[in-house]
Amino acid sequence: MATEDRPEMESKAVEDVLQPMTRRTFLKGGAASMVGMAGVVAALKPLLELEAGELSIDDLLQKHYKKLEPADLERIMRRLEADCRQRYGADAQIQDLKPGEGIEFAYALNLSACVGCRKCAHACMAENNQSRDNPDDINMSYIRVLEMDMGAINVEGSTQYYDPEKVPTNGKYYMPVQCHQCRNAPCVKACPVKATWQEDDGVVVVDYNWCIGCRYCMAACPYDARRFNYKKPSIDASKVNPNQTYLSNRVRPKGVVEKCTFCLQRTRAGRLPACLEVCPTGARIFGNILDPDSEINYVLKNKRVYVLKEDVGTHPRFYYFFD
């Protein structure tokens, strides 16, 4: 059976393929390749909109952070420092701090203490070099302070735009939300180019030079923890925090996603995160969850702790508690 069928099929196929080229097929092929060319031109169009010097060959050819040789990374960081000076007129020191041995960061926030003053959100801006149009602009802050009605943990009914004369308002309570550095991070899974990943100390980082700006991670994040640079970041030279690392608060290029890194430029040097240092009520607790004597472990053992949106299965490293 099969041996009889085969020669027939083969002969048909050969006839199809060996048709002489007609004017029609030539034009068809021509039109198709024109469409293809137009597609290529459209894809390259953003290049036309680049300012001079915005994108160097080095940028285009740079490898993923994890595949960089130490010498290459060193060279890139020096180049980024020069960029920062050239574009923003500010000196910076860009380092590459690695996760420490036996360290896993975790954060806890005392909702009984938080008064919603937003000092954390503003300190985040001062520390992490986010884009801002004026000193009061905190739209790019990694922290959103939600005002909620007492009686329920209803995030959907909350607002981040509250602006009374004094806080706290009667009948309201406040819940700052930032990156939860999830153990099962949906943003990491969503990234099509592996430009965001989780480090050994639990911090989810972004290689801004590898990010393609598709914003899938933002759609995947249930905590609204990620920000996108729709425009070239604007920041006053005097406001640039010179203490920077490659994976955290260096000034980002346009078109990439950024996020809270638990201030890894501070915390990997043993310091507390900026948002914690300015909190006037001491609502924020940070530390090494692997150290049984740490404050964060005291909270987990002794306080009434919950995680936000437990049902989405993200297993956050950020805990809320009451006391």
Add this chain to the structure above:
Amino acid sequence: MSTGAQTGQKRRRAMVYCGIVAIVGSLLTVSGCSRGEALDADSATVPAAVEINFESHLDLSTPRERTGLVHTKGSFEYDCMSCHRSLKANWHLPEQLMEHRGRVLEHGNNRFCLNCHHPENRNVFVDYDGSEILERDVVLLCAKCHGPQHRDWVAGVHGRQNGFWDPAMGEKIKLDCIECHDPHSPSFKAMEPLTAPTYPARAAGKLHPVTDREEEGTEHGH
């Protein structure tokens, strides 16, 4: 004219970019010499050290100023005992005395001066057994009543901390009770919130058409 020239220039630049990308891409294996000349010149002028400050850009002011056991009048500061050597200790605030007029005690059930202040030595505080608590140990005075808060403060989960989470790297600074709470009126005071994020203009604009359509819908329904 000038815009045409500019776009032409841009196109040319883009074409150059594409060309360079293609060429350098094919020669990737021998890359390493692909650095821009201009940037090389820039990095040659990098200053040796950039001044790093971990705190100057953060508002680390304590919620409350620690005044201490001093009585200030004009530009003069008085030791408590300069008056109280001769004045008897009072359980209640003396209304008739000028010096403490205006002082309000809003400390819940704690209504008596001598619950905290030492009856004989007014420059220190008093413990349950009448022994003295120095002003620098004021945390122990508060712990007389606020056991759970003191326990949490010792554990590092009540009150603000500054400095280092990692004791191997540096010191952790804990604020004392009275650097946040006014001992005569300890409940945390309402404060002015810092500026809010701005409501996205696009979302704000979209609100109107939606409500218009909804209204039209109800009219048609009638």
